[in-house]
Amino acid sequence: MKLEPITDEQAAEIAEWRYEFPYEWYDTASDPRRIELFANPARRDGLRAVVADDGELIGFFNFVREGDEVRVGLGIRPDLTGRGLGAQFIEAGLRYAVSEWAPKRFRLWVAWWNERALRAYRRAGFREVGAREVERRFVEMERNAE
Numbered sequence: 311m312k313l314e315p316i317t318d319e320q321a322a323e324i325a326e327w328r329y330e331f332p333y334e335w336y337d338t339a340s341d342p343r344r345i346e347l348f349a350n351p352a353r354r355d356g357l358r359a360v361v362a363d364d365g366e367l368i369g370f371f372n373f374v375r376e377g378d379e380v381r382v383g384l385g386i387r388p389d390l391t392g393r394g395l396g397a398q399f400i401e402a403g404l405r406y407a408v409s410e411w412a413p414k415r416f417r418l419w420v421a422w423w424n425e426r427a428l429r430a431y432r433r434a435g436f437r438e439v440g441a442r443e444v445e446r447r448f449v450e451m452e453r454n455a456e
Contacts, residue, residue: 311360311361311362311363311368311398311399311402312360312361312363312402313358313359313360313361313371313402313403313406314358314359314361315357315358315359316354316357316358316359316370317359318351320359320367320370321348321349321351321354321357322348323367324338324348324367324370324385325338325339325345325348325349326338327385327387327388328388329388329391330388332423333388333391333424335421336385347372356371356372356373356374356375357370357371357372357373358370358371358372358373358403358406360399360402360403367387368386368387368390368395368399369384369385369386369387369390369399370384370385371383371384371403371406371407372384373403373407373410373411375411375413378413378414378415379413379414379415379416379417380407380411380413380415380416380417380455381416381417381418382403382404382407382416382417382418383418384399384400384403384418386399391426392426396427396430396433396434397430397433397434400430400431400434401434404416404434404453404455407455408455412455413455414454414455414456415452415453415454415455416436416452416453416454416455417450417451417452418431418436418450418451418452419448419449419450419451420448420449420451421447421448421449422446422447422448422449428449431451434453435453435454436451436452436453437451437452437453438450438451439451439452
């Protein structure tokens with residue numbers, strides 16, 4: 311798999327993705343900020359499409375550089391979730407970010423209830439930072455880039 315700048319067609323395709331319960335919260339249409347991110351080419355600086363060797367769209371990354379850190383958001387096509395692709399997918403994105411920006415650290419946030427994603431991030435070397443509070447909606451995680 312490889313990462314490349316996202317095209318208008320890929321952004322439109324991702325905006326139509328629909329996840330099964332309880333992951334429908336990740337549908338682009340469920341969040342006005344995500345709608346704007348994918349709909350507005352001027353906002354897509356950090357968006358990268360993840361494509362298979364045959365050119366098929368399999369997911370995306372949203373990278374936000376801040377100082378010596380890259381903040382990471384990502385999504386895998388709904389029909390590919392839960393199939394054990396997480397580790398390979400995450401590593402491909404982090405390798406890309408290292409080659410582009412040479413960060414010292416990666417940071418991401420994941421919904422507190424999304425155990426599937428939490429497991430994938432832990433396997434990829436991320437660790438929770440800060441105390442996990444019941445009222446918090448997200449778990450903050452980080453990993454060194456080395």
